[in-house]
Amino acid sequence: MQPLTPYHGNHLLHYPRTTRVALFYQVKKHQQAVVGFLEANQINFQEVDITMQEEQRLWMYRNIPKDKQPERGNPLPPQIFNEDHYCGDYEDFFQSKENNTVSEFLRLTCHQTKTDSAS
Template identity: 40%
Template sequence: SDVLSVRSPFGAPPRVPITLPLPPDFQIKSQQSEVTRILDGKNIKYELVDISQDNALREEMRAKAGNPKAIPPQIVNGDHYCGDYELFVEAVEQNTLQEFLKLA
């Protein structure tokens, strides 16, 4: 026959790694959980604001972030915009969370 069959030594077909992007809402929940876990661990008080059901709150978050497409989590201290999830994680890694949160 002219058909070439490729098999691994164990008889199973070779596997190609695939990437499955997480749905946006799963990624958001995961990032929110990470932020709250870190804040809880450092005994930093915070308020969670659910923007999912309120367009006005969503627009306010985006205005504070200065990005019309910003998605949560966005961190704000009063009227002071601190940053997004990536900047939060960077601040944690660099041990500058107090400055990032405008608490220092």
Template identity: 40%
Template structure:
């Protein structure tokens, strides 16, 4: 199913515009595919009627955009969307299929595949970070030549 966001492209209400922009920005940042349906465009009367009949109006006579659906199943309005985003339950709110979550993905090795560590050595290499006498190397710092020495002039 496709997430549908019902918006108003010509709303004079700044709060509605801000809410619409925030919903779209969050969906974009989380790479969630969606379709924005502008209910104010000519020929979108059926979509506007669908949104009004299937959304829950809280205080207004008609529900205000943005209204969020997954296919034809109502998810909620901006406030519910924002709350779900804040508590990290956006997938649940949007009724998205339960794919592998990032919490279930592990990177690197598992406990079973770790190499054994014996006597503080892993694969024959000491895990100590201290410099031993045999590991130290003498560092020779070359003196820099002056420009005259480099060109051979005096």
């Protein structure tokens, strides 16, 4: 999913507040879907709030491959990593669920699943 940008071709586009709010809720919905799946399948994970951690946000932006970067702006969350390895974005995650290849997408090993309820 591409973030909203003020330019499309040579035309200036104005996005109403309702569009920005809808985008916010879509991002939250995608984040909840990923977290819900990981919790339901007892997969260890750490959720990082990049809005509050500048260093983590910059690290994330630097470690997303160039071919996954939008033409303008920054990639939208959720962006999924396994340690320092970039797995993909929500669309990649969703496709791996559809194809029943989430373990491969996340590069999981058997010791990366939860043994308790802490995350």
